Amino acid sequence: MFSTAKKHWVLISASIAFIFFVATPILPFIKHARASWLPSRDDDATPFRSPKVNVFADLSTKEAEDIVDFLFQKTNLNLTKSSLAGDNDNQILLIEVIQPNKTDALNYLAGSSDPPTRWARVVIVQSATEEAQFVNYRIGPLPIRETTEILPLEFCYSSGRSYVRNPLPFQEELRLWSINMLMNVSDITRELLGTSLNPVDPNGLSPGARISYDEKGTLIVWADFSLSNPTGGTSTLLKQGLYVQIDLSTRDSSNWRSLQWYYNNILYDSVDDLRKAMKTPGFKKSPLNTDGRWTETVDFSEGHHDRNKPPPTNVQPMGGRYQIDEKEKFVSWMGFELFMRTSSDTGVTLHDIKFNGESVIYELGLQEALSHYAGDDPTQGGLEFLDGTFYMGRLMSELVPGYDCPAYATYLPSSYHFGEDTQVRENSICIFEHTADYPIQRHSSATRVSVSRNTYLVVRFVSTVWNYDYTFDYIFYLDGTIEVKIRASGFIFAAFWTGNEANEDEYGFRVHDALASSMHDHVLNFKADLDVAGTDNTMVRLAIEPITLEYPWDDVRTGPRNTMHLVQRLVEKETGLDWARNSGEMYIVMNQNKTNEWGEKRGYRIQPGSGVGSPIHLTIFNSTALGKSASWASQDLWVLKRKDTEPKSASSLNYLDPLDPLVDFSKFVDDEDIVQDDLVVFFNLGMHHVPHSGDIPNTLMHTAASSVMFTPFNFHDRDPSRLTSQGVQLDINSKKTKPRYFGRTYVEGAKLKKTDLEPDLTKFGLSSGNVSWVSNLLGPGPWA
Structure with a gap:
């Protein structure tokens, strides 16, 4: 290293x-207002309520304002209001909630305790001292009271520090x-x-x-x-x-x-x-x-003649089938229940995901987004970005109805506390139900055809980080499957083309008069704190392996038989894993103490999803640019023992001190036993991006997509989508076909x-x- x-x-x-x-800069307060294009609500309908308070939710505007007043009373901080601060002043950068310890949160959700005490994280831009720093503090308990104190925030950083130098x-x-x-x-x-x-x-x-x-x-x-x-x-x-x-x-x-x-x-x-x-x-x-028309993302000319007819669109004539408590950010749909929260670093995270009342995932959310370039000029040759540094949650875009999401989707705001103000990003989260263009199940026989519509729920947000727009989806399927998917679009971070033939096409391709593409890796890290039928889980590697065996019924003249079989291996220590060659292994998180009706251990399989190829990890070994700031990117997924002191695989401030970052993920992997323990899986999505002429002017989302699925594996006694899917069975005889519908039509x-x-x-x-x-x-x- x-x-x-x-x-x-x-x-x-x-x-x-x-x-x-x-x-800098700190945005002014933006008033919360519902957009005029959203459908009106039925005020007479009984409002849907969450069974519990969302203990994961970010601070309210009132909580943040009280913290600001509290901070300005602390004369030792020497704070200047952000609107007046210069290069040599101390100012508030951001304020956000600190997530409660998992044990405390689960006790509350189970009904055995009061809600956990709330604490806040505050980042101070400290520039009035000889060495400029970004300093993290924790403030609590909240609400502000006589016992509230301000302390260095260190417990969640592997470095043991609360600060990084500001270069x-x-x-x-x-x-x-x-x-x-x-x-x-x-x-x-x-x-x-x-x-x-x-x-x-x-x-x-x-x-x-x-x-x-x-x-x-x-x-x-x-x-x-x-x-x-x-x-x-x-x-x-x-x-x-x-x-x-x-x-x-x-x-x-x-x-x-x-x-x-x-x-x-x-x-x-x-x-x-x-x-x-x-x-x-x-x-x-x-x-x-x-510059010229070649950089414009759209063409307003007449175009292809069939463009004059609008394309098919999605409608929801009878209203949504999901329920949302917008105050508590609680969602219920077809057996799924979950809480949402937003963070300034990474956008939307989901908590306490249950399916048919049973625990599946305690926390599911983005940790960091990395892009690493290679090239033959002084900037492209060492270019990399850790997008969490630029606060991807804060950069969530307002979604365009009918385009980013169906017009009938439910649109929700997100809010963040930067400087002394609360910033509201209206309609930056959408939730909608969608029916795929393929069924979830079908079968034909001589006298019967059955087919079920494949309907799923999507929670979506878009984060625009300068040149790239990242679309993030959490997708929920009728059988209990959960998919995390990203798509990217936007302008590539290109390189200048000089016509140097010595290394032609070594780092990319010529895409315009004096422009070349620049190869790079996108690696986005997510956390999945799985609680499969409880918190005690084990990672199992289920291998599909060739074998040569002699069976007693085989003819002695044929000799041994070449076949295949299943081999289970427990992952006993913390480790990193890569997707197996030829998909020759399945990674399954099982509860060794819980079985289904047939005596099989209940689990959820982790597998590449519906993106373009398998998700990737970073190509570069021991990146000179990254140092120790993103060691999670070196393998596809990691299975670790969950700890309250290791809540995130990265810090938004890692970028500023890569050789000694606040969070060094490599320290998380310390050979601890993890059989039947509370496990967390950190997994990567992404792609090797070698832009070509088709990426000009914009990269297209269908070619820049990556996903991972969490799929029930012996978790149920049988397919649960039979009770939630809608479709038809056609009974066929020589005289007349009889359609029999299941679910309302x-x-x-x-x-x-x-x-x-x-x-x-x-x-x-x-x-x-x-x-x-x-x-x-x-x-x-x-x-x-």
Whole structure:
């Protein structure tokens, strides 16, 4: 792994623009209002109520406001209001709930105790001290009272620390310095790129960067240049092929300076050397990468003639069959029950998932999203992102009805507490029932045909992290199966194409005049705290293996028989696993003490789902850029003993100190016994993405999808979907076919309004402030 010597070369490969995301800005409070396009509710209907208070829910606005008042009374924190804070001030970054210990939560849900005491996590941007830091505190008990205290938050971090160093606390000063630096080299950018920096031109040059060397007292970054496109967000397609190395080793900007420059596959020691080379005969320029219609995601021309007829759409004429307590975020559907919560880091997490009253999964949710690039220029060569750093929950988008989700879906808001304000993202979660284009069951015989519709429930949200839109689905099937699925779309993070034939197609492919794709891995880590028929579970590897045997009934002339059989092996110690070659093993979490009617141990199988191929793990071994910040990405899934001190596989602040992160997942795997224990499985979704011309302008979701399923395995006595599916049995004889329906059918035609087919989108985004939010947060960063 990595040396523990004083100096480390660290290719964090981040965009400075993204690090700027973390510390600033803080959004204004956005008033909660229901969008006008949503269907009205029947006020006379008896409201559905959760059987329990949602003990996993984030803080209310009142709780967060009281915590803010409490913090500003603590003079030792030396806080400045976020709206007034500068680069050398302390300010509140975020406030969120700390999840209760599982034992306490289960005792309450079982009815044997009061709700667990609530505590909050607070992150302070501490910049008024000599070393700038992000510091985690825990505050409780809540609500605020005389006994409430503020303590370092350390128990949930394997590092034992509550803080990480902030390598870039000087955001505003860096922005101003960068503008000045670019204007001083405008002769170079005009000559080589055909443009120069104009601070008031939103379509001008925009630098981004990655840190290449980071040690206390030394900070070196490589910056590159793109054309901005604030409306379309296409800057990651508009790379310009000019790179500069910058020394930011002190907080005093008078010491900052540019170092090496890189252009057209040549490294120059200084800007003067580059200027001198530009004046020499035979100096070769790279082609220009210009904007145009090729970067537009849609084409408003007439297109194919059949496009003039609208496509099929989904309707729900008799209303939804699921029930939601919106206050407690509790959902019930066809035997499933679950609580939802949102977090600023990772969006929607599900808790206490039961099927027909029995426990299946205690916690199911995203932990971190990684993308790791490779390339032959100073930025792409070490580029990686840990998207949790940019608060994927906070970046949840308002969903477009009829497009992101069916028009009839139920749309719910999410809220987060950044700075001193509560931010509400309206209609950012949708829940809907959908019938697939294939049945869940069918069979034909000479006299009978039976077929059942395949209906499932989806909980969906979309997180837009700069250039990529991630769609997250939790899908529930009638047989008790649970699927976690991601799809990605958006603009690729491309590389500049110089026409260098020495390594043609080594890292990607030419996709436009002066643009190349850049190969990368997407690995997204999830946590599944399984409680299969209780908390005491065992992971079983059920192998399908070839064998040669002699059976007593075989003819002696044929000799031994080549066949196959099942072999069960218990996973006795904490470990990492990869999906088996040829799907030759099944991974099943079983309760060794619980059996079904036939005496078989009850379990849930974990398997690749309905994505494109099997989910992947990171290709790169011991990534120089990642250090120890994402060791969960090295294998497909991990089975571990659950601990309250290991609630997450990552921290949103890991990105800032990859060699000594707050959470080092490798420390979780410490060879403990895990037979009939409370197990947690951390599993990865993702894909090896080698973009091609079809990814221009946008990656398509049907080719960028990955999923894992949790499927009942001897959990039931027989298929439970027989009692919840709807379909028909056709009894066939020579005279007449007799249809026999199970489940209610439609007995008359549906009466639909236009908005049932095509919702009114003229008010979209206005209730949640989406327009200003997108322009503020999704621009190219501090140098824009």
